[in-house]
Amino acid sequence: MKYLEYTPLDRINDSLSQVNLGERTIKGCLEAYSCKHTGTDKKLSLSLENEILDYLGKSSDTDSSSPGEYLYTSSRKTLIYLLLTLYHMYPDYDFSAVQAHQFFTEESWDCFKQIFDTYMFEASKEWLEANECPLLETLYKALDEVVKLAECEIYSYNAEADADPFLERGAIWSYHFFFYNRRLKRVVSFRFSCLSNLLGEGFPIDELSFEEDGDIFDGMDI
Numbered sequence: 001m002k003y004l005e006y007t008p009l010d011r012i013n014d015s016l017s018q019v020n021l022g023e024r025t026i027k028g029c030l031e032a033y034s035c036k037h038t039g040t041d042k043k044l045s046l047s048l049e050n051e052i053l054d055y056l057g058k059s060s061d062t063d064s065s066s067p068g069e070y071l072y073t074s075s076r077k078t079l080i081y082l083l084l085t086l087y088h089m090y091p092d093y094d095f096s097a098v099q100a101h102q103f104f105t106e107e108s109w110d111c112f113k114q115i116f117d118t119y120m121f122e123a124s125k126e127w128l129e130a131n132e133c134p135l136l137e138t139l140y141k142a143l144d145e146v147v148k149l150a151e152c153e154i155y156s157y158n159a160e161a162d163a164d165p166f167l168e169r170g171a172i173w174s175y176h177f178f179f180y181n182r183r184l185k186r187v188v189s190f191r192f193s194c195l196s197n198l199l200g201e202g203f204p205i206d207e208l209s210f211e212e213d214g215d216i217f218d219g220m221d222i
Contacts, residue, residue: 008142028192035185
């Protein structure tokens with residue numbers, strides 16, 4: 001996997017590096033990678049493949065529930081590319097292929113758009129104060145330039161807290177999406193989150209009462 005530099009992604013990253021909203025801060029980051037093996041990728045890819053095959057072999061010998069679809073041949077390469085991307089983003093974290101396949105879900109653009117419109121509403125307002133083109137439209141154009149969205153598979157990564165190296169202390173919510181183009185052998189990671197600023201002011205995390213997702217945006221003009 002090789003990190004790819006794209007100016008349109010950098011421009012969005014500069015804007016979303018830290019959107020301060022008073023009691024909370026929204027962060028977002030886009031990273032593009034080529035899926036061509038470099039360095040230790042071949043060894044790591046083989047290790048992940050063997051882990052999956054070993055798991056499938058054991059599953060066939062037991063009465064356990066059927067393994068997830070990502071472990072079978074048609075989707076195994078995709079899963080390994082997504083995991084290699086995570087490894088390059090978080091080199092100190094040890095991802096398990098068997099565990100991680102449970103956290104990936106294939107999504108549609110409409111599903112992503114709905115989540116983005118809801119959770120990045122305030123960040124989008126901040127963006128419009130300095131830019132003419134809406135944030136989502138700018139994001140669409142940038143992603144399309146890198147991975148051709150019409151040809152893309154979109155995946156969300158919804159890990160448990162102990163399997164999510166992206167989850168920061170004080171996180172109110174966080175999302176992680178991957179846009180993968182098989183033909184171009186490229187993948188773009190987009191992670192965005194909302195963090196409480198109250199922790200930095202001496203509020204213990206267990207005394208913070210965050211609202212349910214549906215209540216966070218009460219009173220907003222959506």
